[in-house]
Amino acid sequence: MSKTKLTPMLEQYLRIKEDYPDALLFFRMGDFYELFFEDAETAARVLQITLTSRNPNAETKVPMAGVPHHATEEYLRQLLEQGYKVAICDQVEDPRQAKGLVKREVTRVLTPGTVVEDSTLSAKTSNYLAAVCWHGGSKTGAAAWIDFSTGQWTGVQSKHQVQLWQWLIKIQPQEVLMPEGTELPEQAQVLRDKIQFCPYNGYFEPGRARERLLQAQDVASLTPLDLEDKPALVQACGALLAYLHTTQRCEDLSHLGQFQPIQPNRFLQLDEVTERNLELFQRLDGGKGPGTLWHALDRTLTPMGGRLLQQRLRQPWRDLRTITAHQGVVALLVDDDGLRQSLRERLDAVYDLERLTTRIFLGRCTPKDFIALRNSLKALPALQSLLEEDRQWPELLGQEKRAWDNLDDVRELLERSLVDAPPLVITEGGLFRHGFDPELDELLDLSEDGEGRLQELLHKEQQASSLPKLKLGYNRVFGYYFELSKAHKGPVPDHFIRRQTLVNAERYITEELKTIEDKVFSAAEKRKGLEYNLFQNLREQVAAHRERVMAVAGILARLDYWQGLAHAARQWEWSQPELHSGLDLRIIGGRHPAVEATQGRTDYIPNDVRIEGDDRVLLITGPNMAGKSTVLRQTAIICILAQIGSFVPAREGWIGLCDRIFTRVGASDNLAQGQSTFMVEMTETARILRQASRNSLVILDEIGRGTSTFDGLALAWAVVEDLVQRGHGGVRTLFATHYHELTDLEGQLPGVRNYNIAVKEWRGDIVFLRRLVPGPADRSYGIEVSQLAGVPQGVVKRAKAILAQLEEKSRGLRHTPEKGSHRQQSLLPGLFDPPEKPQPEPTAPQDQGPHPLEEALQELDLNGMTPLDALNLLSRWKHEWTPPHDSQDTPGTSSS
């Protein structure tokens, strides 16, 4: 469309829009923000608002859509949530004073990675803007990320691109800045929609980046930031700052906290695959809530505590002393229910101090934010008095106590200034209390008691001039006046100015009367202006205390973190594990916290896992559905929980610290990234084999299933061999497999131990005992499980017949003498070997053996049980062994 046909206003629009091609331009016109052209079409579609056109009758119709200025928040939230950027273009001069077209400018750009408003943020999740780049031509790269809503930022430099992307995928940034011309590597494809290419010179250029960083952090050199030898990281930080300057339209970023690079060696490293496989925050099906560790674990009450817990779960500690120090605080709070409850009650009154103070600093706050801040600060003295109690505090709590700041001055200021329920907007007055500001008090008195003041004056004049008949009147032309009827014959006071002569009366004004009148009329307007200014002053005063508020927010986050872990431990009856720097891993009575939370405590069978002495690889066999994956994952989760200072879902834990936990679980579908299931499996396996060290824990849930049986088995075999020798003594590994042939490795390779998850056959059905026991599984029971899953009887019967034939054939093969090593012999024919033990005939009742319940009863140690344990056990048995009403052929039917 040619510009010549457009109105001056639309020309102004297009000029501004030119600078923000990638943002939707919200263009302020009167009480509305309007969008034009394609922006209008997009907004109409996304926000479900009406699409109209500007100048509908003119030759050039311009698509237009708009939202009322006072209701933008919800619309902005929707746009940001869907990944759009929005440039807010305001009128920057008073339209009444404007000569010609009102001046307009973009006052800020809202982007998904820089939001600070609560309505668009998730309380317990950090919202990251990230930047990633490579230093010059070198191979060193870096990623930095910032949660602008709290001002906390960090980053990591690495020679391995893969590692940088692993970090980024893990933290799930809303936007990722990259230098123009950089290619997006394969593993970064999942973040494709979040990537923004920025000019190298404006954003990543090393000199400017360094300068920006020094200025923002107010330091003279990079040494205090630990960035002296990290040029790529400096560039990434510089890009973040440049982007913030551009979008936030502010030079002052002094509210950002100190940049602290991550030192990966200080933390238990969990890559994004492990985080996903263990369902820490999200189930494998993508859902959140029940089924995730987070759902069972998070008992924090404040957003700050929640975010700290998330961050810690992503980066558990590795240092024994640090962990035990935190565990000590959690233990205290587990033991002392009263203290924990008091802490919880007080923390419950605290709002998101970190984000509140950021909004206040940036001037993007509403009066409600101040009230939330005030109410949060009110909770501080009571929290302090808890810490002041005379008792032996663990050192960490002692530190918090010493650093405590009640922020009394800030609270008093807020209490003195703002009314209890201020309006949402700051331009209409009604925000401040009486007594806070003398000028405002006068205006308040006037606007609220103007009539009274006029009556007071009338009374004064009546008395002073002995004019009892003097009246006060008002008309639109003269405003307020005094009136004397013609009946009054005497002189009027000198300061009376005649304004109007009527048939029966004279009207006068006085200077004082006009002054009061002016004040009364303008008081309401003036009050709005004054309150607006007072609010800005108050904002600046409170913003000046940001650092103190952030320090207190940090303490509250930690208190909440500890109490949350303690509360979860109490709720789920977890125990305090012992940690050590050796390699032994002994978990007695371990449970999977998320599965247990979904199924209920009484239905969950605890299991022991021991990797002790020279043992390294536990090979776990057992039928499908037996519980192999569950026991694998619960072990990894218990280690993670232990290393964040938490109690663990086990009766006892003796846990050698891990430097990394790797998981390779099931088939993860990365087809969208152009990788086949097998390829993904092998890529993950390759990563484990390259990176796992002697202190790592490896969880392998099936390997090699996506290819031919022989290839798969051979691969799995070789992987076990590698793991058991790796890092001078092997890597602690739990390996669940359906390749029964692998169980031959026990005895052949030192450090390999067989375990299986016990099952029982009962009248042709399979009964899952869920108990991890030493030794290999006798066979796989795949057909029985398929029957449980509802595969039609005909197919099941046919499968059984085919299995019998295959086994027959394999028996024949076995009798053919084999040449070569023992391993080859056991490997190939073994694929179709009949089970080592004689197979029970599924449907013949005489071969059933003792009922599992009978066995369990015999094993029962009655003396070591509490009545509650006994009740729980009974309830579990009842659940397990009571037949469904519609079936006559299920376990337990003949046990009565």
Ligand SMILES: Nc1ncnc2c1ncn2[C@@H]1O[C@H](COP(=O)(O)OP(=O)(O)OP(=O)(O)O)[C@@H](O)[C@H]1O
């Ligand atoms: N210890 C346990 N106590 C109670 N229920 C359990 C236990 N372990 C597992 N389960 C239940 O059994 C289901 C199947 O477990 P899991 O997925 O671990 O089996 P699996 O042996 O890995 O199966 P597959 O070989 O088919 O992958 C779980 O979803 C859970 O509901």
